[in-house]
C-alpha cells in the first residue's frame with residue numbers, strides 16, 4: 001500500500017479516490033432502502049461505471065460474507081444507514097441554504113456527489129464542484145453518457161485542494177460579494193491538520209455575510225487506532241479494493257471544527273450522528289458494527305459578518 005505524499009493523485013478506483021466510490025455505493029444502497037430517507041439515482045450507475053467488482057457486488061447484494069473476515073450483513077447495513085443520515089443532513093442543509101436566497105454553492109471534494117443533478121435547485125443557482133481532475137472528468141463524462149443533465153448551472157474546477165483552488169474558483173466565476181453555501185463532506189480526515197485550518201481560512205476569506213458552511217468532524221481521528229482500522233479494512237483489500245484507511249487518513253491532533261469556525265466568525269453548531277439516527281427513526285449501530293472511526297459530528301454554520 002502506497003503511503004500518502006504531498007502531491008499524490010488518484011482515480012476513482014485507487015487511494016483516496018476509491019473512498020468516493022465506496023460512499024457512493026453506500027448512497028446507492030440507501031437509495032434502494034424501503035425506508036426512503038434519500039434518493040440518489042445516479043450513485044448506482046456511477047459506481048457500476050467505476051467497475052470495482054466488490055462495490056458492484058455490494059450494491060447487488062451478492063457479497064459472500066462467509067468468505068470475508070470482519071464483514072457481516074449488520075455492518076454493511078450500519079454503513080448504509082450511516083450514509084443515509086449523512087446524505088440527508090447535507091441535502092437538507094443545501095436546500096435550506098438556497099431557501100434563504102443563496103444562489104452559489106461550492107462542493108469541495110465532490111467525488112461522485114450528484115447533487116447538482118438531483119436536488120431541486122432554484123433557477124439561477126450555480127454549483128461549483130472541486131476535486132482532482134480524473135475524478136471530475138469521470139463523473140462528468142459518465143453522467144453525460146447516461147443522458148443526465150444538471151439541474152443547477154454546474155461549473156467544475158479540476159484541481160487539487162492542496163493547490164491554489166481559491167484563485168481557480170474565482171476564475172470559474174465565484175462572486176465573493178454574494179453569499180456562498182459551502183459543503184466539505186467526507187474530506188477533512190484526508191487532509192493534514194494544518195491543511196484543514198487553511199481550508200477553512202480560505203473559505204472564510206471567500207465568504208460574504210450570509211454564507212453558510214457544512215462539514216463533519218471525526219473526533220476519533222485524533223487518537224486513531226491504526227491497527228483496528230487496518231484489520232477492519234483488510235476485508236476490502238482481500239477483495240481487490242485499494243482502500244487502506246489507515247494509510248489514507250491523517251491521524252493525530254487537529255482543531256475541532258466547531259471551535260475553529262466559531263473563532264473565525266461563524267455561528268456553527270454540531271449534531272452527533274447518533275442524534276441523526278434517532279431523528280430519522282433508525283437504531284444507531286452497536287459499536288462493534290460501527291465505523292472504526294466511531295462517532296461523527298455533523299456541523300453547519302452561518303457567517304453573519
Ligand SMILES: C[S@@+](CC[C@H](N)C(=O)[O-])C[C@H]1O[C@@H](n2cnc3c(N)ncnc32)[C@H](O)[C@@H]1O
Pocket residue numbers: 016017019020021023024108109110111112113130131132135159160161162184185186187190191
Ligand atoms: C470520501 S470521498 C467524498 C466524496 C464526496 N464528498 C461524497 O461525500 O460523496 C473523498 C473525496 O475527497 C477528494 N479529495 C481528498 N483530498 C483531496 C485533495 N487534496 N484535492 C482534491 N480532492 C480531494 C477525493 O478525490 C474524493 O473524491
